[in-house]
Amino acid sequence: MQPLTRQQIHQQISASGLKATSQRIVVFEAMAALHGQHPTAEEVYQHLHAANPSISLGTVYKTLDTFVEAELIRRVLSEEGGKRYDAGMSPHSHIYCSNTKEIIDFEDEELEKLLAAFFSQHRLENFELKGFSVQLTGNKLEPGKQISITRVSK
Amino acid sequence: MQPLTRQQIHQQISASGLKATSQRIVVFEAMAALHGQHPTAEEVYQHLHAANPSISLGTVYKTLDTFVEAELIRRVLSEEGGKRYDAGMSPHSHIYCSNTKEIIDFEDEELEKLLAAFFSQHRLENFELKGFSVQLTGNKLEPGKQISITRVSK
DNA sequence: TTCTTAACTAAGAATAATTCTTAACTAGTA
DNA sequence: TACTAGTTAAGAATTATTCTTAGTTAAGAA
Incomplete structure (x- = not known):
């Protein structure tokens, strides 16, 4: 599958009733890029920080939880005790x-x-x-x- | 099922190659008592603390992980990001x-x-x-x- | 386009969860 | 009974996550 454009991401976020802020678009892109890795908030932050140094870790935490609530992404169950997220919404x-x-x-x-x-x-x-x-x-x-x-x- | 005696617990712990200390026996009893609740280390500590005020929280943390490694108990997957444990070893x-x-x-x-x-x-x-x-x-x-x-x- | 406002964010403080360190203690064994 | 490797208490340290607040912004209304 090819990556979504920013417009498509914008639309998906809006369609969930959320404001499509630039931070949310970047976090969504990062989740897509880390597909299959089930990253923590910290890992998502690491991934996007170089290109987006002004986005704060707190925002990443909050955004991921907001996305889960909006069912744009999922929580992954974990053995190790950290919160992990999964961009894949198809059953697996x-x-x-x-x-x-x-x-x-x-x-x-x-x-x-x-x-x-x-x-x-x-x-x-x-x-x-x-x-x-x-x-x-x-x-x-x-x-x-x-x-x-x-x-x-x- | 009726509760295990201290001797039986002692034996199980020894059989796993661990020293059967009084702390471990108490933690094991607590896990059995909390069966079905998938407690965190903190919750196990709360449960046993009244009757065993000298057992430290750190010991509970360590003991639970030791038990998992010895396959006396299991980690339970969690959505919420805490470490939870399960005394039930039968498939479920x-x-x-x-x-x-x-x-x-x-x-x-x-x-x-x-x-x-x-x-x-x-x-x-x-x-x-x-x-x-x-x-x-x-x-x-x-x-x-x-x-x-x-x-x-x- | 500009205005308005509810929603959102950065920054860092606060809190919660977990691990580490070290000196003292003890179960199991010789 | 003594020895020793493994274990523990206590609390410091670290890590993970949430909260607070003042400022910013997206989206819809005028």
């Missing part, structure tokens, strides 16, 4: 590596379907389900390399 | 209420089987899978009441 799961502390996006259509089917057959009373994700805990074997999924032939 | 999932900030245990044998089957048929390259669980995010509709799951007849 996360792998949590206990050793490397990485949080890795994990998209598998079959798994999504399996869960969607399960939760369409089971209703949670008194709960409005917005999304689900699978937490896989374990250790990455070779920290430098990627993790991939393959089907095992029966 | 969690429901995250964004509005009430609750984390609710959710056990469903059918779901566990479904996932176990999926991950036995799909191999993750470069990852040693230790466990999995599902996170459901959304909002509780009536904060006072409970959430329950019901099967929808086709």
